[in-house]
Amino acid sequence: MLKKLKGSQFPERNLVIILVLLIAVLSIASHRFLSYNNIMNLLRQTSIIGVMAIGMTFVILSGGIDLSVGSVLAFSSVLSAMMMKAGLPIPLAIALALLAGTVLGVLMGILIHKGSVPAFIATLGGMTMVRGAVMLISGARKISGLPSEFKHFAVAKFLGIPGMVWIWALIVIVGFIIAKYTVFGRNVYAIGSNEEAARLSGIKIGKNIYGIYAFGAFTSAVAGILMTARLGNGVPTSGTGYELDVIAAVVVGGASMSGAVGTILGTVLGTVIIAAIRNGGNLLGINPFILDITVGGLIVFAVLFDQLNKKKSR
Amino acid sequence: MKQNFDEIIRMENISKEFPGVKALTDVSISIKAGEVHAIVGENGAGKSTLIKILMGVHQKNGGEIYIAGNKVEIRNPIDAATYGLSAVYQDVTIARHLTVAENFFLGRLPLTKAGLVNWKKMITQTQAVLDELNIIVDAKKVVRQLSAAQQEMVIIAKKYFEHSKIIIFDEPTALLANEEVDELFTIIRRLKNEGVACIYISHRLEEIFELCDVVSVMKDGQLITTIPVSETNEDDLISKMVGRTIEDMYNIKHFEPKEEALRVEGLTRKGAFENINFSIRKGEVFGIFGLVGSGRTEIVRALFGADSFDSGEIYLYNNKVTIANPAEAIKHGIGLLPEDRKHEGLTLDTTVENNINMASYNDISKLGFINLKREKERSLKQIDDMKIKTPSEKQKVVNLSGGNQQKVVIGKWLCRQSKIFIFDEPTVGIDVGAKSEIYILLEQLLAKGNAVIMISSYLPEIIGIADRIMVIHEGKQTGILNRGDYSEEKLLKLASGLIK
Numbered sequence: 001m002l003k004k005l006k007g008s009q010f011p012e013r014n015l016v017i018i019l020v021l022l023i024a025v026l027s028i029a030s031h032r033f034l035s036y037n038n039i040m041n042l043l044r045q046t047s048i049i050g051v052m053a054i055g056m057t058f059v060i061l062s063g064g065i066d067l068s069v070g071s072v073l074a075f076s077s078v079l080s081a082m083m084m085k086a087g088l089p090i091p092l093a094i095a096l097a098l099l100a101g102t103v104l105g106v107l108m109g110i111l112i113h114k115g116s117v118p119a120f121i122a123t124l125g126g127m128t129m130v131r132g133a134v135m136l137i138s139g140a141r142k143i144s145g146l147p148s149e150f151k152h153f154a155v156a157k158f159l160g161i162p163g164m165v166w167i168w169a170l171i172v173i174v175g176f177i178i179a180k181y182t183v184f185g186r187n188v189y190a191i192g193s194n195e196e197a198a199r200l201s202g203i204k205i206g207k208n209i210y211g212i213y214a215f216g217a218f219t220s221a222v223a224g225i226l227m228t229a230r231l232g233n234g235v236p237t238s239g240t241g242y243e244l245d246v247i248a249a250v251v252v253g254g255a256s257m258s259g260a261v262g263t264i265l266g267t268v269l270g271t272v273i274i275a276a277i278r279n280g281g282n283l284l285g286i287n288p289f290i291l292d293i294t295v296g297g298l299i300v301f302a303v304l305f306d307q308l309n310k311k312k313s314r
Numbered sequence: 315m316k317q318n319f320d321e322i323i324r325m326e327n328i329s330k331e332f333p334g335v336k337a338l339t340d341v342s343i344s345i346k347a348g349e350v351h352a353i354v355g356e357n358g359a360g361k362s363t364l365i366k367i368l369m370g371v372h373q374k375n376g377g378e379i380y381i382a383g384n385k386v387e388i389r390n391p392i393d394a395a396t397y398g399l400s401a402v403y404q405d406v407t408i409a410r411h412l413t414v415a416e417n418f419f420l421g422r423l424p425l426t427k428a429g430l431v432n433w434k435k436m437i438t439q440t441q442a443v444l445d446e447l448n449i450i451v452d453a454k455k456v457v458r459q460l461s462a463a464q465q466e467m468v469i470i471a472k473k474y475f476e477h478s479k480i481i482i483f484d485e486p487t488a489l490l491a492n493e494e495v496d497e498l499f500t501i502i503r504r505l506k507n508e509g510v511a512c513i514y515i516s517h518r519l520e521e522i523f524e525l526c527d528v529v530s531v532m533k534d535g536q537l538i539t540t541i542p543v544s545e546t547n548e549d550d551l552i553s554k555m556v557g558r559t560i561e562d563m564y565n566i567k568h569f570e571p572k573e574e575a576l577r578v579e580g581l582t583r584k585g586a587f588e589n590i591n592f593s594i595r596k597g598e599v600f601g602i603f604g605l606v607g608s609g610r611t612e613i614v615r616a617l618f619g620a621d622s623f624d625s626g627e628i629y630l631y632n633n634k635v636t637i638a639n640p641a642e643a644i645k646h647g648i649g650l651l652p653e654d655r656k657h658e659g660l661t662l663d664t665t666v667e668n669n670i671n672m673a674s675y676n677d678i679s680k681l682g683f684i685n686l687k688r689e690k691e692r693s694l695k696q697i698d699d700m701k702i703k704t705p706s707e708k709q710k711v712v713n714l715s716g717g718n719q720q721k722v723v724i725g726k727w728l729c730r731q732s733k734i735f736i737f738d739e740p741t742v743g744i745d746v747g748a749k750s751e752i753y754i755l756l757e758q759l760l761a762k763g764n765a766v767i768m769i770s771s772y773l774p775e776i777i778g779i780a781d782r783i784m785v786i787h788e789g790k791q792t793g794i795l796n797r798g799d800y801s802e803e804k805l806l807k808l809a810s811g812l813i814k
Contacts, residue, residue: 181683181684181686182679182682182683182684183675183676183679183682183683183684184682186664186668186671186672186675186684187675189661189663189664189668190661190664190668190672192663193661193662193663193664194657194658194660194661194662194663196657196658197652197657197658197659197660197661198661198672199620199640200618200620200640200650200652200658200659201640201644201672201673201726202640202641202643202644202645202673203641203672204639204641259663260661260663260664261663
């Protein structure tokens with residue numbers, strides 16, 4: 001059955017095979033791996049990266065990259081915490097923090113499109129500037145004393161599944177619908193494949209680029225809220241280095257750094273595969289440094305495998 | 315120098331299969347030193363596959379290759395280079411930020427005794443080769459400062475400098491103006507006299523009669539025949555390739571033009587084109603002819619909103635309009651087939667369905683959500699109407715042949731229900747069969763009362779198809795000719811600014 005599904009019809013086939021094998025091996029090696037508690041724990045731990053990876057997928061599909069996601073996470077975390085502490089209603093504080101984060105994405109998009117600054121540079125600058133701003137407004141101290149209803153969200157469960165995982169699932173569904181069913185989603189692939197052809201087909205490149213980075217930053221801001229709830233504080237150093245984990249998840253999920261190739265489902269699988277390796281490794285007491293080597297190898301292998309396949313079909 | 319007409323390479327019973335496709339079946343070709351050997355055939359006939367096997371890009375599934383009588387295995391492009399095989403692809407393969415001399419010595423820069431790069435030696439030797447081949451290029455120049463034609467000459471000179479025994483020319487004239495083609499031919503003849511074997515692939519059949527000694531015709535992955543050029547003619551070759559003659563090809567129906575569709579007054583962009591005036595009527599093909607770099611592409615790009623212009627007015631159906639970007643042009647019913655379809659016309663990594671619908675998603679979506687059923691229906695309709703050869707609407711465009719890719723671009727504008735079509739070099743790099751299909755499509759567009767602007771630097775094509783021709787020389791229009799007044803000589807003179 002799996003063999004019948006050609007790579008072109010079902011690009012995530014190999015990822016599904018890898019995940020199934022991984023789960024099989026890990027559940028044989030440790031009876032705790034497939035337990036309800038462990039699976040929920042795994043999903044909760046990875047939900048923050050998972051949310052950001054959906055936004056990053058669109059950025060990478062468009063042929064761009066966003067290094068500022070970790071800083072935007074911290075920005076949203078500190079901002080929402082400060083507003084809640086100042087007595088704003090929780091939903092309003094969250095909404096404003098999400099809006100502010102999204103605006104950062106739009107600014108980055110303007111810099112990239114209008115200013116013709118390469119995305120790598122624009123978001124590298126953005127990463128450093130936003131982190132600096134977060135440190136400045138928070139005085140480099142964590143913001144504590146948040147309302148308990150808000151902190152409760154991190155441990156809350158609905159239908160036996162943690163709230164954070166529901167948020168992740170929601171973002172995944174939204175991402176999936178955007179990619180598959182909307183004009184914007186099609187435009188992202190078109191721009192990633194060939195920006196000039198897209199422009200000559202009447203696609204307004206600017207609007208779409210702003211939208212792409214705005215959505216990317218929005219998911220980072222959502223991740224910032226989740227992070228705040230989990231830590232119980234607004235933490236200005238949170239999210240440091242996350243951009244690499246997020247990009248790793250997208251790349252392992254089969255997206256091409258040159259754009260136009262990749263899917264939301266692939267990204268979800270990539271995220272879960274990396275999480276399963278880390279989680280299973282911990283259960284088995286494997287040295288975390290060895291896990292780093294494994295995850296790093298997987299990133300390289302994902303691309304290498306793709307390249308070898310391309311060579312073979314020539 | 316070796317004695318002429320030695321067999322230099324022989325391919326015997328070459329076969330190649332790709333998953334699901336038999337690309338080559340028992341192809342045997344022998345090429346002699348000092349011979350220019352043409353290979354012709356429609357796209358998909360197997361020419362490129364054969365060349366790629368020779369160059370070590372693809373691996374053959376069966377058959378043998380002999381070089382100078384010895385059986386060889388060409389496993390990769392490096393093997394091919396070792397055996398003295400090299401290819402001049404139309405896509406320029408050269409380090410564009412380095413000088414010509416550095417490119418000649420790439421990978422084996424000569425050193426002085428002190429171990430530093432010996433620039434003097436490099437430049438003298440390079441210049442000597444360029445001079446020998448009569449190529450007027452300074453070896454110290456950075457490649458990207460040269461024109462496309464000069465870059466191509468430099469590549470050929472480099473192959474010669476590397477003592478290539480066989481040089482493959484794959485559509486070398488696609489981007490060259492007429493006088494540059496002459497220069498290219500002079501160089502190829504010189505190489506031939508030096509005993510180099512040349513394989514020449516081109517869709518422009520008259521070039522083959524001007525330049526080549528022998529021609530091999532391929533069809534459907536098989537070799538039909540190999541004959542001396544002196545024993546055949548264009549009609550004969552075409553009928554061997556597809557079973558049609560040239561006369562039929564350009565013989566499209568012309569229609570009585572109706573009311574004016576588009577008028578351009580005083581269109582000017584400083585440094586590109588100046589005071590362009592013309593009007594096109596419905597049911598008419600308006601040709602624009604000019605040498606490469608004359609500004610013809612710039613004019614239509616400005617008209618389409620792809621680039622800006624400084625002054626001038628555009629009227630559609632007698633109403634003045636502003637066109638600031640492609641989206642506005644498209645809204646007014648204008649569609650553009652760009653000259654470079656791969657880089658400007660298509661998103662190669664996405665599907666046929668996606669490309670066909672790309673300009674008209676707003677028509678089939680509500681609140682940004684696409685009606686997937688209609689998206690599919692619309693693409694299937696175009697695939698069906700235009701006979702686009704693709705396994706399914708979900709196929710990525712990159713996997714289609716050149717002719718079918720061009721049909722996808724046309725389909726995009728049909729799907730958008732455009733009324734004014736701008737065809738910029740619509741048949742460059744497309745085989746004879748697909749060409750005639752594109753002319754049939756064009757005829758259908760005219761029959762429905764659409765207006766077409768066609769740019770072509772290929773005289774037989776523009777003379778055969780266009781109802782009127784505007785000629786551009788260095789950004790200025792030097793004349794508009796009616797169908798009765800065409801002659802190749804007159805058009806060329808107008809295009810080179812010899813008469814006004």
